[in-house]
Amino acid sequence: xxxxxxxxxxxxxxxxxxxGGDSTTLFDSRPFVRDGGHQDNSIYEAFSLNARAEGxxxxxxxxxxxRGWGRLTLGTSFDEHTTAGDVDSLxxxxxxxxxxxxxxxxxxxxxxxxxxxxxxDGITADGVIAYGVGVQGWAGVPVQPRFAQxxxxxxxxxxxxxxxxxxxxxxxxxxxxxxxxxxxxxxxxVDGSWTPVRPVTVSGVLQWSLEEGRxxxxxxxxxxxxxxxxxxxxxxxxxxxxxxxxxxxxxxVFSEELRNEAGAEVVYRLLQPLSLEADFxxxxxxxxxxxxxxxxxxxxxxxxxxxxxxxxxxDEPDNGYTLARVFGIRKLRHxxxxxxxxxxxxxxxxxxxxxxxxxxTVTGGWAFLPNWEAMIATSLGTTPYFERRTxxxxxxxxxxxxxxxxxxxxx
Amino acid sequence: xxxxxxxxGAVLACATAxxxxxxxxxxxxxxxxxxxxxxxxxxxxxxxxxxxxxxTLEGEFLPKESKCLECHKQKKVDGQCNFCHLDVQHxxxxxxxAPRLKMDHSAHIERVKEDCxxxxxxxxxxxxxxxxxxxxAACMKCHEHAQQYADARCDTCHVDLSSYPxxxxxxxSHQGDFLRRHASVARSSQQSCASCHDQNFCLDxxxxxxxxxxxxxxxxxxxRRFIHRQDFLGRHSVDARGDPASxxxxxxxSFCETCHERSHVSAGTSSLNPHPPGWGLPxxxxxxxxxxxxxxQSCASCHDQxxxxxxxxxxxVGGIGGDPHPAGFRSRHNLSEAQSDxxxxxxxx
Numbered sequence: 001x002x003x004x005x006x007x008x009x010x011x012x013x014x015x016x017x018x019x020g021g022d023s024t025t026l027f028d029s030r031p032f033v034r035d036g037g038h039q040d041n042s043i044y045e046a047f048s049l050n051a052r053a054e055g056x057x058x059x060x061x062x063x064x065x066x067r068g069w070g071r072l073t074l075g076t077s078f079d080e081h082t083t084a085g086d087v088d089s090l091x092x093x094x095x096x097x098x099x100x101x102x103x104x105x106x107x108x109x110x111x112x113x114x115x116x117x118x119x120x121d122g123i124t125a126d127g128v129i130a131y132g133v134g135v136q137g138w139a140g141v142p143v144q145p146r147f148a149q150x151x152x153x154x155x156x157x158x159x160x161x162x163x164x165x166x167x168x169x170x171x172x173x174x175x176x177x178x179x180x181x182x183x184x185x186x187x188x189x190v191d192g193s194w195t196p197v198r199p200v201t202v203s204g205v206l207q208w209s210l211e212e213g214r215x216x217x218x219x220x221x222x223x224x225x226x227x228x229x230x231x232x233x234x235x236x237x238x239x240x241x242x243x244x245x246x247x248x249x250x251x252x253v254f255s256e257e258l259r260n261e262a263g264a265e266v267v268y269r270l271l272q273p274l275s276l277e278a279d280f281x282x283x284x285x286x287x288x289x290x291x292x293x294x295x296x297x298x299x300x301x302x303x304x305x306x307x308x309x310x311x312x313x314x315d316e317p318d319n320g321y322t323l324a325r326v327f328g329i330r331k332l333r334h335x336x337x338x339x340x341x342x343x344x345x346x347x348x349x350x351x352x353x354x355x356x357x358x359x360x361t362v363t364g365g366w367a368f369l370p371n372w373e374a375m376i377a378t379s380l381g382t383t384p385y386f387e388r389r390t391x392x393x394x395x396x397x398x399x400x401x402x403x404x405x406x407x408x409x410x411x
Numbered sequence: 412x413x414x415x416x417x418x419x420g421a422v423l424a425c426a427t428a429x430x431x432x433x434x435x436x437x438x439x440x441x442x443x444x445x446x447x448x449x450x451x452x453x454x455x456x457x458x459x460x461x462x463x464x465x466x467t468l469e470g471e472f473l474p475k476e477s478k479c480l481e482c483h484k485q486k487k488v489d490g491q492c493n494f495c496h497l498d499v500q501h502x503x504x505x506x507x508x509a510p511r512l513k514m515d516h517s518a519h520i521e522r523v524k525e526d527c528x529x530x531x532x533x534x535x536x537x538x539x540x541x542x543x544x545x546x547x548a549a550c551m552k553c554h555e556h557a558q559q560y561a562d563a564r565c566d567t568c569h570v571d572l573s574s575y576p577x578x579x580x581x582x583x584s585h586q587g588d589f590l591r592r593h594a595s596v597a598r599s600s601q602q603s604c605a606s607c608h609d610q611n612f613c614l615d616x617x618x619x620x621x622x623x624x625x626x627x628x629x630x631x632x633x634x635r636r637f638i639h640r641q642d643f644l645g646r647h648s649v650d651a652r653g654d655p656a657s658x659x660x661x662x663x664x665s666f667c668e669t670c671h672e673r674s675h676v677s678a679g680t681s682s683l684n685p686h687p688p689g690w691g692l693p694x695x696x697x698x699x700x701x702x703x704x705x706x707x708q709s710c711a712s713c714h715d716q717x718x719x720x721x722x723x724x725x726x727x728v729g730g731i732g733g734d735p736h737p738a739g740f741r742s743r744h745n746l747s748e749a750q751s752d753x754x755x756x757x758x759x760x
Contacts, residue, residue: 018509024628026622026623026627026628028623028627044622044623046622048611050609050611052570054467054469054513054570061566065609065610065611067611067614069622071622079669086620086621086622087620088611088614088618088620088621088622089610089611089614089618091610099566108610109610109613109614109617109618111597111598111601111604111613112598112599112601113598113599116594116598116660117594117597117613117617117660119614119617119618119619119620126602143618143619143620144619145619145620146620161599163602166560166565166603167600167603169599169600169602169603170599171599189598191595191598191599192599193595193596193599193600201584201596203595203596203599203600204595205594205595205598205599212743213743214743217656219594219595220595221592221595223584223592225584231584231586231587233587233592235592235595239654239656240656241655241656241659241707242707244655244656244659244660245659245707245711246663257737257739259654259655259656261654265587265588266587267586267587275586277586277587277588279587279588283653283654285652285653286704287701287704290653292653298634306634308633308634314649314650314653316649316652316653318649318652319648319649319652320649321646321649323646327633327634328633329631329632329633329634337631339631339632339633340633341633341640341641343640343641343642345642345645345646347646347649351645351646351648351649352645354645357642357645357646359641359642361630361633361641363630363631365631375630375631377630377631379630379641381641381642383642383644383645384642384645384646385644385645389642393627393630395628401509
């Protein structure tokens, strides 16, 4: 069959498509890093489009997804370009063989197993053969910002999986990547997520570097929803930070090779709208031990408001900090929302001769028409890099194709 | 220049298309009391006749005005528009809504012996927007659909789950610090994730091409857990030191290098030396070798020039810097590899 026929059929199917998406205009005025005397004033125009159609007998669940943006900078630009733009996603997908095989082509995010989450211009195939057993295949060129792809970049891989139900799946995967013609990584992965009983989920990942013959990443976590109010999570992980650098980079041979972490987290819903969370993780890094820990309380109102406070501590051999936050979202009316975010941290050791940072942000949003939303934000503060930091953000969003009564869902 | 213009044109065209495609709903609503019609023993199929043969939800299943006028013609003659219309000034037909389910009514109607109430356990009333079925419970009374649910074959029925404002609390809990935990789950459950989140959602954070950080784009969502919130810049070196791999998952060393160059903290772009005293002195506590071992990404953010990196000039074989490899490196590699590996060749010529 020629390529023309599926294209024509796809176009016919697209004619009956339903579309949703949004258009965002955003103005951001922020100070130059290390040069607080200048502001970078940029206007961004972004769009996203998601069109779908049920399709026909042989090609079903057709979807076209696109998202991109353009930028115009007024005055001096941070990156010395007055205009810029990029495409985040642009792909076509559909299912064939009675929905058993999903095919996707174009700029997309490839996910799963050893692939991690990699933005690629390429092709994905994902099919279930029988009894939940299936395979995934990926091939393409890893995306570089602003179309700066280099010759010799390539990534491919595959994953075999057994999917049993909504929340249990195990997989074995392999990924091979080249960067400028040199081997960037050659990894074998084993991943799994298993729910033996409804309130318990155990998930984990093992990624082995075939090139180096050692573990690049290992993670295991267990989640237990004790009851409606209490959730416990325990996790351990071991990473080799040097194996997260392309093997083609000369720096891969200098880096530390081990980082261990173990800890636990507890979430307690004291009341239905009040959630209390706390976590502690012990760290083992090159040069010593450390920890990261924190606590957070969030109160949600029935009208969609939210108020919270958070305290976090990071301690490691060289430096660390204590971070405190309070935030609030208040609906003045159903169409007007204001927010406040106060954030401060205190460093153990100085950075740029400063040990503290305070930043406060206030926003006001107005949904002035059913599909239109305007927002303005002002941020003021003092930080290690800016004696006085001022940022202004204005945003205008137009959404279409979203069912009435469901304002965005998960976005 | 041409590429920039093309891109700007494409963005503008798409934004315009998005605007044109949009449909703004009017304020009108048809005030249809199902209960009253049911009491009057009006059969469902009298008004919803096309449902009988419908294989999808694509068609027109709500009655035209002419159907209403078969009984209520006098109201219209008398000008009592508000008998049916909530907003008389903007009187409109039923709004057309995109189907969110794949549903073959023709197959179901025979199974339920034309008793619509088997699935539609309640019906809408004017100004009351209650669901007209029991949702999943209605479908899963049937063994076939229960099995599909258990097998996670959501797309058998659902067109797109992303528009449902539900948050998983039992099967895949998002409570607590899910942001840190999600990677382990997502790598083996991407199909489950995709049920509710489309790729653009993931790309908000995972795209290398993204417009602005998600913290800027959604600055009015302080309740969300974002990594680079507020003054992340000031503490990023501390976070990077604590978990260097977490940076590398999304950012390549060239990302750091580009930003440091633009901020004039990079080698060759500033006369200011960012390194502390003792940088060249072993045992000083600030020796660059120890710092590099711990967080090589921070070195790479300025000095990653491949074979021309300034590390090579000192650390090449015979150089004054000596062997820079970590302990155990030699036990895993031998010199013969150096002949075939481009990275090794920079120093092992």
